[in-house]
Amino acid sequence: MASEKITPRSENFSDWYNQLVIAAELADYAPVRGCMVVRPYGWALWENLQAALDQRFKATGHVNAAFPLFIPMSFLEKEKEHIEGFSPELAVVTIGGGQVLEEPWVVRPTSETIIGYMYAKWIESYRDLPVLINQWGNVVRWEMRTKLFLRTLEFYWQEGHTAHATQEEAEEETLRMLDVYTDFAINEAAVPVIPGRKSESEKFSGAVDSYTIEAMMGDTRALQAGTSHFLGQNFAKAFEIQYLDQHNQLQHVWTTSWGLSTRFIGAIIMTHGDDQGLILPPRVAPIQIVIVPIYRNDDEKSSVLPVVEKIQAELGDFRSKVDDRQGITPGFKFNDWELRGVPLRIEIGPKDVAKGTVALARRDFPGKEGRSFVSQQNLYSRVSDLLTTIQSSLYDKAISFRENHTHEPGTYAELKEIVSHGWAYTWWCGNPECEQKIKEETKATIRCIPMKQSDGEGSCIYCLEAAAEKVYFARAY
Amino acid sequence: MASEKITPRSENFSDWYNQLVIAAELADYAPVRGCMVVRPYGWALWENLQAALDQRFKATGHVNAAFPLFIPMSFLEKEKEHIEGFSPELAVVTIGGGQVLEEPWVVRPTSETIIGYMYAKWIESYRDLPVLINQWGNVVRWEMRTKLFLRTLEFYWQEGHTAHATQEEAEEETLRMLDVYTDFAINEAAVPVIPGRKSESEKFSGAVDSYTIEAMMGDTRALQAGTSHFLGQNFAKAFEIQYLDQHNQLQHVWTTSWGLSTRFIGAIIMTHGDDQGLILPPRVAPIQIVIVPIYRNDDEKSSVLPVVEKIQAELGDFRSKVDDRQGITPGFKFNDWELRGVPLRIEIGPKDVAKGTVALARRDFPGKEGRSFVSQQNLYSRVSDLLTTIQSSLYDKAISFRENHTHEPGTYAELKEIVSHGWAYTWWCGNPECEQKIKEETKATIRCIPMKQSDGEGSCIYCLEAAAEKVYFARAY
Numbered sequence: 036m037a038s039e040k041i042t043p044r045s046e047n048f049s050d051w052y053n054q055l056v057i058a059a060e061l062a063d064y065a066p067v068r069g070c071m072v073v074r075p076y077g078w079a080l081w082e083n084l085q086a087a088l089d090q091r092f093k094a095t096g097h098v099n100a101a102f103p104l105f106i107p108m109s110f111l112e113k114e115k116e117h118i119e120g121f122s123p124e125l126a127v128v129t130i131g132g133g134q135v136l137e138e139p140w141v142v143r144p145t146s147e148t149i150i151g152y153m154y155a156k157w158i159e160s161y162r163d164l165p166v167l168i169n170q171w172g173n174v175v176r177w178e179m180r181t182k183l184f185l186r187t188l189e190f191y192w193q194e195g196h197t198a199h200a201t202q203e204e205a206e207e208e209t210l211r212m213l214d215v216y217t218d219f220a221i222n223e224a225a226v227p228v229i230p231g232r233k234s235e236s237e238k239f240s241g242a243v244d245s246y247t248i249e250a251m252m253g254d255t256r257a258l259q260a261g262t263s264h265f266l267g268q269n270f271a272k273a274f275e276i277q278y279l280d281q282h283n284q285l286q287h288v289w290t291t292s293w294g295l296s297t298r299f300i301g302a303i304i305m306t307h308g309d310d311q312g313l314i315l316p317p318r319v320a321p322i323q324i325v326i327v328p329i330y331r332n333d334d335e336k337s338s339v340l341p342v343v344e345k346i347q348a349e350l351g352d353f354r355s356k357v358d359d360r361q362g363i364t365p366g367f368k369f370n371d372w373e374l375r376g377v378p379l380r381i382e383i384g385p386k387d388v389a390k391g392t393v394a395l396a397r398r399d400f401p402g403k404e405g406r407s408f409v410s411q412q413n414l415y416s417r418v419s420d421l422l423t424t425i426q427s428s429l430y431d432k433a434i435s436f437r438e439n440h441t442h443e444p445g446t447y448a449e450l451k452e453i454v455s456h457g458w459a460y461t462w463w464c465g466n467p468e469c470e471q472k473i474k475e476e477t478k479a480t481i482r483c484i485p486m487k488q489s490d491g492e493g494s495c496i497y498c499l500e501a502a503a504e505k506v507y508f509a510r511a512y
Numbered sequence: 513m514a515s516e517k518i519t520p521r522s523e524n525f526s527d528w529y530n531q532l533v534i535a536a537e538l539a540d541y542a543p544v545r546g547c548m549v550v551r552p553y554g555w556a557l558w559e560n561l562q563a564a565l566d567q568r569f570k571a572t573g574h575v576n577a578a579f580p581l582f583i584p585m586s587f588l589e590k591e592k593e594h595i596e597g598f599s600p601e602l603a604v605v606t607i608g609g610g611q612v613l614e615e616p617w618v619v620r621p622t623s624e625t626i627i628g629y630m631y632a633k634w635i636e637s638y639r640d641l642p643v644l645i646n647q648w649g650n651v652v653r654w655e656m657r658t659k660l661f662l663r664t665l666e667f668y669w670q671e672g673h674t675a676h677a678t679q680e681e682a683e684e685e686t687l688r689m690l691d692v693y694t695d696f697a698i699n700e701a702a703v704p705v706i707p708g709r710k711s712e713s714e715k716f717s718g719a720v721d722s723y724t725i726e727a728m729m730g731d732t733r734a735l736q737a738g739t740s741h742f743l744g745q746n747f748a749k750a751f752e753i754q755y756l757d758q759h760n761q762l763q764h765v766w767t768t769s770w771g772l773s774t775r776f777i778g779a780i781i782m783t784h785g786d787d788q789g790l791i792l793p794p795r796v797a798p799i800q801i802v803i804v805p806i807y808r809n810d811d812e813k814s815s816v817l818p819v820v821e822k823i824q825a826e827l828g829d830f831r832s833k834v835d836d837r838q839g840i841t842p843g844f845k846f847n848d849w850e851l852r853g854v855p856l857r858i859e860i861g862p863k864d865v866a867k868g869t870v871a872l873a874r875r876d877f878p879g880k881e882g883r884s885f886v887s888q889q890n891l892y893s894r895v896s897d898l899l900t901t902i903q904s905s906l907y908d909k910a911i912s913f914r915e916n917h918t919h920e921p922g923t924y925a926e927l928k929e930i931v932s933h934g935w936a937y938t939w940w941c942g943n944p945e946c947e948q949k950i951k952e953e954t955k956a957t958i959r960c961i962p963m964k965q966s967d968g969e970g971s972c973i974y975c976l977e978a979a980a981e982k983v984y985f986a987r988a989y
Contacts, residue, residue: 065580066587066629067617075575075645082576098552099559103542104581104619104650104666105603110543126582127607128619131665132654133600140544142581142605142619152543168552173581173650177609188608189581 041374043310048254052305056183059313059375061300069181069188073297076375077184079321081191081297085171087223087319088193088295091215097167097195102150104173105140110148113273117147120240124176126188142175147241147266147292150196151274158288160279161200165208169195184301185258185512192296198276198288202267205289206244209265212293213246213486216261224299225316225430226250226306227437228260229507231483236467239292243267249482249507251437252305255457257482257509260302263293301512306433307399313376314398316429317422324355324418325372329365329384342388342411346381349415353422373398378425379418387411399425399432441507447473450496450508454479458509462502464495473497479508518851520787525731529782533660536790536852538777546658546665550774553852554661556798558668558774562648564700564796565670565772568692574644574672579627581650582617587625590750594624597717601653603665619652624718624743624769627673628751635765637756638677642685646672661778662735662989669773675753675765679744682766683721686742689770690723690963693738701776702793702907703727703783704914705737706984708960713944716769720744726959726984728914729782732934734959734986737779740770778989783910784876790853791875793906794899801832801895802849806842806861819865819888823858826892830899850875855902856895864888876902876909918984927973927985931956935986939979941972950974956985 041058042050056062061077073081089099105128111118121144128140143149154166171193178186195212199205213230220228228248238245242264250260270276271287280286307314317323328343330336340359347355356377358368365382372380382394393414397405409417440457444450453459454477463469463481473496474480484506495502518535519527533539538554550558566576582605588595603619606612620626631643648670655663672689676682690707697705705725715722719741727737747753748764757763784791794800805820807813817836824832833854835845842859849857859871870891874882886894917934921927930936931954940946940958950973951957961983972979 063630063633066626067580067582067584070580070582072580072630073578075577078577079575081578098556100552100555101550101558101668103544103547103549104652105544105547107544123610125607125609126605126617128603129606130602130604130616132602132656139607140603149543153540153549156540175581179609191578 041310041312044253044308051308051310052301053183055304055308055312055374061304061313062183064183067188069178071183071187071189073191076321077300080300080303080315080319083319083321084223084299085193088215088219089171091219092169092193092195095211095215097169100168100170101172102146102153102170104143106143106146106149108139108141110152111141113148114241114269116269117241121145121176124178126175126177144174144176145292145294146170146174146194147196147270147290148274151270151276151290154196154198154288154290155274155276158198158276158278161281164198164200164278164288165204166198167195167208168197169193184297184304186298190296190298192294194292194294197291198271199290200278200280200286200288202289205267205291206265209244209246209263209291209293212291213248213263216248216263216293216295219295220248220250220260220299220302221430223316223318224303224306225318225426225433226260226302227430227434229483229485231485231507233262233483234467234470234481234506236470237481239264241266241269243269247483250302250306251433251440251458251509252302252512253308253436254305255440255509257458257507257511258298258302258305259482259511260299261293261295264291266290266292307429308376309401311370311401312374314429315376315378317378317426320376320378321354322356322375322377323353323422324350324379324381325377326355326357326381326383327365327368327372328357328359329382335385338385338388339383343383346383346393346411346414350418353418369396373401379421395421397421397425399428444496447496450479451477454508454510458482458507459496460505460507461496462493463504463506464498464500464502465504466495466498466500469495469497473508477508478510480511482507482509482511518787518789521730521785528785528787529778530660532781532785532789532851538781538790539660541660544665546655548660548664548666550668553798554777557777557780557792557796560796560798561701561776562670565692565696566648568696569646569670569672572688572692574646574674577645577647578649579623579630579647581620583620583623583626585616585618587629588618590625591718591746593746594718598622598653601655603652603654621651621653622769622771623647623651623671624673624747624767625751628747628753628767631673631675631765631767632751632753635675635753635755638758641675641677641755641765642681643675644672645674646670661774661781663775667773667775669771671769671771674768675748676767677755677757677763677765679766682768683742686721686723686740686768686770689768690725690740693725693740693770693772696772697725697727697737697776697779698907700793700795701780701783702795702903702910703737703779704907704911706960706962708962708984710739710960711944711947711958711983713947714958716741718743718746720746724960727779727783728910728917728935728986729779729989730785730913731782732917732986734935734984734988735775735779735782736959736988737776738770738772741768743767743769784906785853786878788847788878789851791906792853792855794855794903797853797855798831799833799852799854800830800899801827801856801858802854803832803834803858803860804842804845804849805834805836806859812862815862815865816860820860823860823870823888823891827895830895846873850878856899872898874898874902876905921973924973927956928954931985931987935959935984936973937982937984938973939970940981940983941975941977941979942981943972943975943977946972946974950985954985955987957988959984959986959988
């Protein structure tokens with residue numbers, strides 16, 4: 036139960052976030068360094084995100100499977116860049132059943148290698164392609180500085196791994212899944228994202244090209260919210276994933292991988308939350324509507340409760356909850372559900388019963404602005420419309436925020452100023468040295484090279500050489 | 513694709529099982545000792561089992577959450593019996609991020625300890641009780657002899673963990689979840705089970721009482737298919753899980769835990785399968801209906817395919833699949849889907865198109881016996897009825913099999929004979945020594961002390977002393 040006030044966002048955004056995650060009972064710190072416990076309210080949110088994604092994966096022809104948690108150390112070493120990128124982050128099992136293992140086992144940080152091994156076993160001919168498999172599971176990366184949901188040693192995610200006959204098909208798949216993530220972020224979570232390509236320095240270890248969806252958080256920092264990688268034939272060659280083509284020639288496959296994790300919960304919190312707490316988008320909120328009965332004595336109680344029950348029954352399709360806790364004031368309950376971000380509150384008191392009305396209170400507009408009194412008649416369609424309005428209103432608000440905090444610098448000095456409180460959208464020549472200098476001097480990195488590029492050329496914001504592409508620079512989580 | 517014949521069950525049941533799991537593409541051996549890869553067809557089956565269970569958990573007031581994969585070694589040591597039971601089976605992480613850990617982390621074999629630690633943190637007053645949490649996840653137990661689904665180092669399961677104010681409530685919960693498992697096994701998987709209590713020697717390490725559902729496999733061996741444990745205050749005391757009661761007195765809670773794993777897939781395979789392959793119960797089958805178009809030339813193809821599409825659309829609610837693979841004979845397709853256990857096949861050829869009929873073939877009665885020709889009219893309700901019939905027919909068949917292979921021995925010599933090819937249902941005095949002797953001499957163990965006991969007394973089958981309860985003896989997986 037929420038009893039203490041949380042730090043306002045403007046005072047300390049990081050404290051606000053940490054306190055809110057705990058107070059809203061989304062997650063808790065585990066007694067194992069850097070690990071989290073996802074509490075029931077947080078897990079219910081994740082289940083809704085999973086369902087929305089899983090449906091999209093299946094609609095694009097993918098199936099789920101489960102690969103082992105453990106990977107022999109030698110597997111990771113087969114792809115040079117992969118092991119270089121992941122070796123500092125590994126948790127290693129060295130003892131099993133009381134015996135020291137001959138070869139240590141890595142707890143998977145990602146599964147390209149062990150899945151590559153299995154694909155080499157399963158794929159024989161072009162008839163076996165494409166292979167379109169996704170896995171929901173847990174992975175472990177030994178992080179030094181952790182933060183609930185955003186960066187934890189163990190986290191939950193899905194990782195898609197596909198194998199294709201041609202480069203073109205694999206590239207199409209990579210971008211198809213980037214589109215799926217974009218659509219999911221915007222239409223389910225009301226989180227505006229910019230899909231784009233990663234620069235060389237920000238690529239996944241082992242990828243030819245990495246793509247990302249980038250979102251702006253409430254403190255204007257960027258969050259990488261999902262990634263899709265074109266792996267070329269790097270893993271196909273490391274694991275000899277080959278097929279016989281129509282001319283009976285042995286060919287290496289082309290692979291992709293793509294993932295989205297519980298980190299996305301952090302994106303939702305930091306995109307929509309306010310000083311009162313969470314604001315959850317109706318489409319993914321574990322509780323969409325909370326109904327609070329209001330009464331001062333048994334007489335009022337016995338007239339109010341039957342109406343509350345009737346109304347909850349009418350709203351059957353929605354995820355609703357009646358807060359019938361005893362010994363707690365309605366005001367306390369209002370605050371509690373505001374903290375937990377329930378999009379819509381229905382209040383029913385004796386006067387409402389007499390007049391056939393209810394009060395509706397929108398979470399995204401706390402106070403009088405978001406409160407209205409409506410008839411109990413046609414409540415279902417009224418509530419349905421209102422939830423749709425809230426969903427799109429959250430998105431619009433987030434888009435405005437991002438637009439208001441994204442600027443095009445005319446000079447490098449302006450870029451420095453912009454990235455201290457927003458995103459800079461500007462020309463970059465493609466030289467990693469310029470990127471590196473900007474990072475050192477401003478802490479801003481290239482978040483992505485957006486897919487949508489306007490025509491024409493410009494000059495690099497750092498070196499002033501000719502530049503063919505515009506990019507986003509920002510400080511990031 | 514299935515190309516080779518699998519060993520008949522009567523010849524070698526174990527080979528039949530191992531070959532079938534691979535041939536039907538349910539699972540494969542991982543390149544990590546004792547671990548499995550659950551392939552898409554197997555995982556789709558598990559997802560259906562999960563959905564059927566999860567629905568029941570939620571209907572009985574439970575919520576899902578996620579606790580860490582890693583447990584500090586010292587946690588396991590806090591409950592004496594628990595660590596004694598699990599210590600030979602642990603996988604241990606000793607290195608993280610390139611450094612040797614101060615305290616080794618165990619990869620969870622089960623989560624009573626770490627969940628107990630969190631419950632101690634969360635539970636303060638009687639108002640916080642009961643806590644009814646379930647977790648879906650992976651666990652690791654270092655097994656010496658492994659077999660796909662039945663016993664693997666890593667496996668997938670759910671583990672429920674609840675905390676209650678009183679012993680009575682915790683005991684009720686334990687039995688409620690045993691009922692949920694029984695209902696699930698019977699009504700979703702058509703697997704007959706006997707719910708009962710475990711003897712002291714077969715209890716979960718750390719439990720006061722363990723309950724089980726026991727199923728008879730096609731070779732008459734028993735399989736423990738799900739367990740529910742009353743943990744008393746063992747973990748509450750080890751982790752100081754306490755609450756203030758209504759009189760402001762500090763009390764220890766009472767806890768339970770209950771789990772069902774991917775092992776249940778093994779139960780389905782070995783309960784229903786035959787020499788042709790799997791037979792999946794319609795309610796959980798990933799594909800309920802396969803539609804095979806039959807044609808010999810392009811003319812026939814163009815008359816058959818539109819009817820196939822129309823019929824699949826009509827059967828929209830069901831999980832159906834059209835097998836439109838080219839260059840493969842219908843006969844091969846029939847065998848392939850029989851191997852994979854699809855409950856119902858619909859065949860449509862040019863004659864069917866002309867006559868407005870289809871052929872329906874039941875998987876549970878291969879050959880002519882299960883084949884009928886019906887009108888395309890009202891196909892939806894016909895198919896719906898037929899799937900219901902198949903579901904109950906599978907259950908009836910399994911019940912008959914169990915009844916035909918369960919006998920009441922009059923003497924210990926008869927018990928020895930019975931347990932070599934079935935289950936012995938008989939009196940036991942309760943003495944662990946009799947149990948132990950029988951185990952040594954026959955390899956049969958007490959599978960359970962069934963919940964349903966008839967009145968009266970008898971004499972122990974081994975020592976002939978007075979016995980108050982009847983039990984099932986069987987060799988088990």
